[in-house]
Amino acid sequence: xxxxxxxxxxxxxxxxxxxxxxxxxxxxxxxxxxxxxxxxxxxxxxxxxxxxxxxxxxxxxxxxxxxxxxxxxxxxxxxxxxxxxxxxxxxxxxxxxxxxxxxxxxxxxxxxxxxxxxxxxxxxxxxxxxxxxxxxxxxxxxxxxxxxxxxxxxxxxxxxxxxxxxxxxxxxxxxxxxxxxxxxxxxxxxxxxxxxxxxxxxxxxxxxxxxxxxxxxxxxxxxxxxxxxxxxxxxxxxxxxxxxxxxxxxxxx
Amino acid sequence: xxxxxxxxxxxxxxxxxxxxxxxxxxxxxxxxxxxxxxxxxxxxxxxxxxxxxxxxxxxxxxxxxxxxxxxxxxxxxxxxxxxxxxxxxxxxxxxxxxxxxxxxxxxxxxxxxxxxxxxxxxxxxxxxxxxxxxxxxxxxxxxxxxxxxxxxxx
Amino acid sequence: xxxxxxxxxxxxxxxxxxxxxxxxxxxxxxxxxxxxxxxxxxxxxxxxxxxxxxxxxxxxxxxxxxxxxxxxxxxxxxxxxxxxxxxxxxxxxxxxxxxxxxxxxxxxxxxxxxxxxxxxxxxxxxxxxxxxxxxxxxxxxxxxxxxxxxxxxxxxxxxxxxxxxxxxxxxxxxxxxxxxxxxxxxxxxxxxxxxxxxxxxxxxxxxxxxxxxxxxxxxxxxxxxxxxxxxxxxxxxxxxxxxxxxxxxxxxxxxxxxxxxxxxxxxxxxxxxxxxxxxxxxxxxxxxxxxxxxxxxxxxxxxxxxxxxxxxxxxxxxxxxxxxxxxxxxxxxxxxxxxxxxxxxxxxxxxxxxxxxxxxxxxxxxxxxxxxxxxxxxxxxxxxxxxxxxxxxxxxxxxxxxxxxxxxxxxxxxxxxxx
Numbered sequence: 037x038x039x040x041x042x043x044x045x046x047x048x049x050x051x052x053x054x055x056x057x058x059x060x061x062x063x064x065x066x067x068x069x070x071x072x073x074x075x076x077x078x079x080x081x082x083x084x085x086x087x088x089x090x091x092x093x094x095x096x097x098x099x100x101x102x103x104x105x106x107x108x109x110x111x112x113x114x115x116x117x118x119x120x121x122x123x124x125x126x127x128x129x130x131x132x133x134x135x136x137x138x139x140x141x142x143x144x145x146x147x148x149x150x151x152x153x154x155x156x157x158x159x160x161x162x163x164x165x166x167x168x169x170x171x172x173x174x175x176x177x178x179x180x181x182x183x184x185x186x187x188x189x190x191x192x193x194x195x196x197x198x199x200x201x202x203x204x205x206x207x208x209x210x211x212x213x214x215x216x217x218x219x220x221x222x223x224x225x226x227x228x229x230x231x232x233x234x235x236x237x238x239x240x241x242x243x244x245x246x247x248x249x250x251x252x253x254x255x256x257x258x259x260x261x262x263x264x265x266x267x268x269x270x271x272x273x274x275x276x277x278x279x280x281x282x283x284x285x286x287x288x289x
Numbered sequence: 290x291x292x293x294x295x296x297x298x299x300x301x302x303x304x305x306x307x308x309x310x311x312x313x314x315x316x317x318x319x320x321x322x323x324x325x326x327x328x329x330x331x332x333x334x335x336x337x338x339x340x341x342x343x344x345x346x347x348x349x350x351x352x353x354x355x356x357x358x359x360x361x362x363x364x365x366x367x368x369x370x371x372x373x374x375x376x377x378x379x380x381x382x383x384x385x386x387x388x389x390x391x392x393x394x395x396x397x398x399x400x401x402x403x404x405x406x407x408x409x410x411x412x413x414x415x416x417x418x419x420x421x422x423x424x425x426x427x428x429x430x431x432x433x434x435x436x437x438x439x440x441x442x443x
Numbered sequence: 444x445x446x447x448x449x450x451x452x453x454x455x456x457x458x459x460x461x462x463x464x465x466x467x468x469x470x471x472x473x474x475x476x477x478x479x480x481x482x483x484x485x486x487x488x489x490x491x492x493x494x495x496x497x498x499x500x501x502x503x504x505x506x507x508x509x510x511x512x513x514x515x516x517x518x519x520x521x522x523x524x525x526x527x528x529x530x531x532x533x534x535x536x537x538x539x540x541x542x543x544x545x546x547x548x549x550x551x552x553x554x555x556x557x558x559x560x561x562x563x564x565x566x567x568x569x570x571x572x573x574x575x576x577x578x579x580x581x582x583x584x585x586x587x588x589x590x591x592x593x594x595x596x597x598x599x600x601x602x603x604x605x606x607x608x609x610x611x612x613x614x615x616x617x618x619x620x621x622x623x624x625x626x627x628x629x630x631x632x633x634x635x636x637x638x639x640x641x642x643x644x645x646x647x648x649x650x651x652x653x654x655x656x657x658x659x660x661x662x663x664x665x666x667x668x669x670x671x672x673x674x675x676x677x678x679x680x681x682x683x684x685x686x687x688x689x690x691x692x693x694x695x696x697x698x699x700x701x702x703x704x705x706x707x708x709x710x711x712x713x714x715x716x717x718x719x720x721x722x723x724x725x726x727x728x729x730x731x732x733x734x735x736x737x738x739x740x741x742x743x744x745x746x747x748x749x750x751x752x753x754x755x756x757x758x759x760x761x762x763x764x765x766x767x768x769x770x771x772x773x774x775x776x777x778x779x780x781x782x783x784x785x786x787x788x789x790x791x792x793x794x795x796x797x798x799x800x801x802x803x804x805x806x807x808x809x810x811x812x813x814x815x816x817x818x819x820x821x822x823x824x825x826x827x828x829x830x831x832x833x834x835x836x837x838x839x840x841x842x843x844x845x846x847x848x849x850x851x852x853x854x855x856x857x858x859x860x861x862x
Contacts, residue, residue, distance in 0.1 A: 084348055088348075091713065091733060091734065094735070095733075095735035098751045102751070345736065380819070382776065383717070383737075383760035383774050384626060384803065384804070385627065385672060385673040385716045385760075385761065386717065388640075392688045392693065393691045393693075395691065396692075399691075400691075414648075414691070420603070420626070422598060423599050424825070425599050425822045426823065426825075427821030427822045427823065427828065431822075
């Protein structure tokens with residue numbers, strides 16, 4: 037996501053600068069034209085042309101924003117998938133040995149009427165891992181309500197499991213994805229309180245700040261971002277960069 | 290004398306314009322028939338009471354300008370007329386949007402005439418959207434004739 | 444062997460067989476046969492029922508209150524059987540009806556009511572609604588009216604006047620006299636009033652009028668120098684949203700019906716028109732060409748927060764929010780012609796339900812499962828092409844023409860008539 041933001045920014049910047057040029061033209065036009073031609077038809081013409089370019093650009097911006105949102109959705113889905121693969125690797129104990137992780141490419145395979153989806157919700161008899169995997173699968177499929185139930189159950193039943201911090205984080209993500217920022221904030225805050233040292237700790241804190249910013253609680257968000265380097269000095273560069281970006285975006289001092 | 294000169298100049302202009310489009314053929318030939326100068330018939334036949342637009346557009350094209358220039362000259366000469374400019378659309382749009390588009394077209398023509406010196410107070414607009422086709426028809430030729438602004442004299 | 448027909452139907456499934464149903468003439472009064480006829484017509488026209496012809500009924504004399512001979516109805520393939528009786532009492536009529544589940548052999552639903560004899564058609568529609576609801580699980584839509592534009596006369600000078608009829612075409616009456624063009628009628632939630640746009644006398648610009656349906660009293664909804672058009676009521680009936688044009692440009696405004704205060708909702712150099720409130724009244728969907736061509740936008744009902752929701756090929760127009768809130772119906776114009784479609788309010792899940800040379804102006808049945816619109820045929824030889832009303836279910840499977848006395852366009856489906 038961070039890489040995406042960096043990449044797309046320059047392209048998006050072109051448009052505002054073209055707008056600036058246009059508005060400068062609009063301001064300059066009447067006087068120049070009137071002086072040169074004394075011809076109001078000419079001015080009308082030019083205004084019409086400018087109007088048309090503006091309209092065209094409005095359309096282009098709308099399309100870009102739409103594509104941007106689509107890409108972002110895709111990226112978030114990919115990122116989720118990618119994190120899932122890493123988690124599976126970590127669970128496997130670093131080595132590629134052990135059981136093959138429940139297919140990381142689950143997305144592509146999903147439409148094939150997943151035979152694994154037993155009719156029992158897997159809650160009663162299923163192991164903790166199985167419960168986690170099922171909740172994750174729902175998250176990947178965009179069934180946020182289902183994923184919410186799964187992760188909630190997981191954390192309630194297995195608060196000490198090594199995946200509990202991850203589950204708490206993903207629980208927050210199920211709300212965030214549905215723009216339910218209030219519940220997302222509660223979940224991320226709980227994650228920070230209870231699972232600060234979890235591998236998902238840095239992401240969790242970052243998301244807590246972003247969610248607060250989305251709720252227009254800018255100063256709280258800034259306070260959260262400020263804690264980051266203190267709490268997670270060994271966070272990845274990507275995470276640190278993202279924190280810097282967010283601080284800038286929210287005008288944190 | 291001056292009247293006759295202006296008349297000849299106008300006839301010449303119409304003939305020149307005729308090269309660019311067949312819609313003016315009738316006007317060119319009509320110029321030789323007898324309609325009283327300054328009459329509604331004169332305006333329709335020798336000046337041209339309508340301009341045409343591209344699909345979904347309301348900008349006046351070159352041909353439209355020539356027509357509106359003639360209209361402006363004529364209206365300035367015969368200042369007893371009030372004008373209602375009717376905006377129309379072809380049937381390839383939805384009813385409500387076409388009402389708005391027709392209004393936009395009528396307003397374009399009005400603004401152009403004002404810029405040519407016709408007093409704004411003499412020019413009203415009304416949109417008929419796609420409700421009053423002329424000609425009635427469902428082919429490209431009919432649609433092109435229907436995307437129009439018509440200056441109706443009162 | 445295929446499964447036996449059943450007296451339930453899931454209309455959201457990709458395919459289903461219409462429910463075979465037998466409807467016996469109601470007994471006791473001559474109006475009973477007419478009522479049964481209205482019910483048959485309603486159910487058959489919905490596309491969800493197959494009404495079994497009376498000629499094939501084996502049991503000739505069915506009592507209205509005691510159980511029928513189920514085997515004889517099974518034998519002719521009926522899943523449901525409707526019986527009823529009408530009794531005159533003290534200037535009123537008392538109507539009893541029952542729907543028997545022939546498959547399981549028991550009563551599925553029944554109703555009894557008393558009303559004035561002149562209400563017999565409405566009673567029949569209410570019974571049809573009860574049957575529809577029992578079988579589909581969805582609210583019915585038969586006890587409703589449709590306002591539309593009645594068209595007649597030569598192509599270049601059509602008479603266009605507002606008419607209102609029952610949903611099945613009965614009780615047609617004219618609301619405007621046809622001296623000037625009147626378009627785009629829309630019902631208030633109580634059905635007491637309609638708003639529409641009409642030209643003034645002597646070619647004065649179109650304005651929006653509010654008219655009481657019963658008294659015929661009409662008033663101008665705001666006196667603006669420019670054209671006002673494309674009106675639509677808010678779901679609670681207290682406001683009307685519309686386009687008003689000034690200097691050739693159309694923007695959206697909201698008017699408080701009682702206090703007549705006007706509030707501007709959009710301010711762009713583009714055409715903003717065809718506004719429609721969401722079912723909960725918090726949002727407005729409209730079309731605008733601010734991005735070059737007509738597209739659909741959603742904003743908050745007080746104005747602001749505008750976002751585009753249509754991104755497919757072609758131009759999008761006349762968005763109408765479903766009374767259930769789950770879909771927005773629209774007209775789409777692409778190189779291939781016109782289409783009627785639906786999409787979710789966030790713009791996803793677009794589907795086409797009908798297409799043709801000209802299809803326009805969708806309107807929702809109150810249950811949000813059926814859409815009415817109009818079809819136009821190409822004009823030729825100086826004559827206007829025929830314009831007709833049609834309805835289609837939300838799956839696009841079943842389309843039928845709605846009969847009208849004249850050519851007809853701009854349908855507006857009413858809510859259920861308050862009982």
